[in-house]
Amino acid sequence: MTQAINSGLPLIVACSWALLLIVVEMFSRDRRFVGVAWTTVLGFAATAAISLHYSGDPAVYGNALALDGYAVYFNLLVCALGAAAVLLSVEHLGDAGIVRGEYYSLMFFAVIGVVIMAAATDLIVMFIGLETMSMAVYVLAGIRKSDLRSNEAALKYFLLGALASALLLYGVALLYTMTGSTVLADVAKALSSTNYAASDHLVLLLATGLILIGFGFKIAAVPFHLWAPDVYEGAPTSVTAFMATAVKAGGFAALLRTMLEALAPMRAELAPVLWGAAAVTMTIGNVVALRQTSLKRMLAYSSIAHTGYLLVGVTAGTAEAGSSVMFYLAAYGAMNIGAFGVMVALARRGRGCENISDFSGLAQTHPALASAMALFLLSLTGIPPLGGFVGKFYVFTAALHAGLVWLVVIAALNSVISAAYYLGVVRTMYFDKAPDDVLPSARPYAAVVVAVAAVATVLLGVAPSPVLGTAARAFRLVLLG
Template structure:
């Protein structure tokens, strides 16, 4: 008997997908002058999706499409943050892509399809759904990286990204097939159920788990599976780096939660050890190698690797408290990263990429306000109070100490000090050095407002940091 599935939980996905298709077609008929229509429509799509998700927001978990699609509080929180992040990404990118002949409808369409991919990842109840979302996102991003067709660097980055990304997807799929062999299902809830009746030392399960973790670590960029991150971050057009460095991290967190916590929770003893190794290596390698960089985008790539290590710390603690601290961490990180790459976009202009560290010399003399914003972002990245970045680090370290992993907390703290050095160096360049060029920084007014709000939020949201953490805790509670 055929039953029509309940499509209401998936309405935001359907909406974004349809709108992306509409923009794709409409854009064919738009002249160059009217390109702004695609841009505005893309923004409207995100706002509309936010309304749809909010109107449907609830604490209860609803599954549909025979358990392939889950709509719970964590998915909704991640989706909402994704809309906001991508909205900012589009606003920040606009002038940059205009100046580089990338201002085309496809840019926004690919961005929106990527959003659909991330939404599907956040709501995946089945390993195939999860894989579908992951690949949809990945294909969009590969294309975006190569969007500047005549740039050799970007093409090389896209190639690397594609090859390594395909390899990672293969690993993940292989791991999933092992799990399927062991449990007889790809439905995450069923897998979880089946593992509960099996021995946690089952060889095939562990085998599958290893491949799944490797695949996830690849996607997240945790050491030793991080090689693609610096090249892609540096090679991609900055507006695309901005896209990669923000929302997909949230989706990555979501699939970790779905797979490791939702599906493989009973194997916690095994994956906890693997994640500890990944986390310690990421924090150490990321923070130390970042010191040696002279290219800001590359430095931020290594900083991302380190931040992914901190993100894993909360998951390692394997408590709801730890998961919610990781969610909080990744949310804060995504917005810091958004602001930082936003400033690079702001400083760039036609024919000039502000991606060398030296390009930030004397920024305080050129424009004190932008220097202040970057200062806040850098201290937030370093985890220095009173910025949100501090609370993010505090919460994951607290989760670790809660479960008695004090040594890991101390390692994390020591590397945070090493990490502080290269963030401080940016502040030093901006405030203590004389500028190399003295031309004023041109920026659109909408960009100024958004980037100002983005960076100042790292400090101004302080009184409500408790509420933000409560939202994260609620999102995680719905999961359990």
């Protein structure tokens, strides 16, 4: 019983904290909600600390939740990303013209959703986590209530997202009819021990296909990516940063556990689908990103491309590949939060600083910010010895180990394509002349987030061993459990 409470404790604390935030916000007289923001950060810290303290417990609540190494890894990651997004918001809400205290509690609820998804060992619980996260993010995406473009994006996101959730749930239901369980381990057991008739097998394929579509939407895999550029562009930059990193991490946390644990017996049949999805996703993401003039849209397509690289790891499907995806998400989170952070640092009311051309000559006017941005972009390209390189290297190694030579070749070629647009931004910052109306000086909160993200990006490249080791250990336990 105490074990059950311990495993659920991070969730209990997080949920209470989110409710507390709603109350705190009501009594906040500060229209910038700085106090609320710090309370939120404190809540993330508490959640992370508690999950670290009680880690290692096996599945509880009738095999619905497990606070294993895998869950703890994602808890820490998503709490860090959430805290970074919150700190970016402190100044950005004002710059984006948003006066809404519930913003922070919504972000907290989204993180709770991810925490549930990462810990869920039951498909229904996973679905609850997914919905908790999605509901909060739907609102966050449309939080600029007076902005038509933002409204359109949020509505699009909500309608498509609801459809994807329904498909996912339908898939889970079908899987239940075939296996008699929604617990990941039991599903795997049933799948591997039962000999299905041809018609039943068809139902199984349909079920897994629907589940894949549901997750594919959340991680913005082609062809379920169409919402991403509009939503990323329409949402305030701090929300975009959150969606591109934490929400994506949540989607992969759920997908990875489902694919590699519950659906492991069907890997051979799903591999070609995943292979194709990975190849098409990274190629389309990169090629379309080449043509963007808005940095936000470009980063949206780049995040689609990175989904493709991550799917390479999922396709490989080994323990090594699983932990490589976990590491990649951390590196990707650091560099992407940083890149969005630079945009936030320079944004002001009525001047979003969202176009690539806004960054002309940044190296002369803001040398420190420009070099940080260059660092993030080089890391996104995969230039060593930065975090992005080690992530790619790890994923590619795992994929080659699993025999996916051609997929790795495609991924390597894609890295070259991506170099063209990432370095196009570096070019604008370093080679072009600064415009006459110089950008304002950097916002201090955002500057701190950028600095921390830069340090993390470098550390994940130069000394990645601790994170790599944690990911590898965590993932091995998932497969054993």
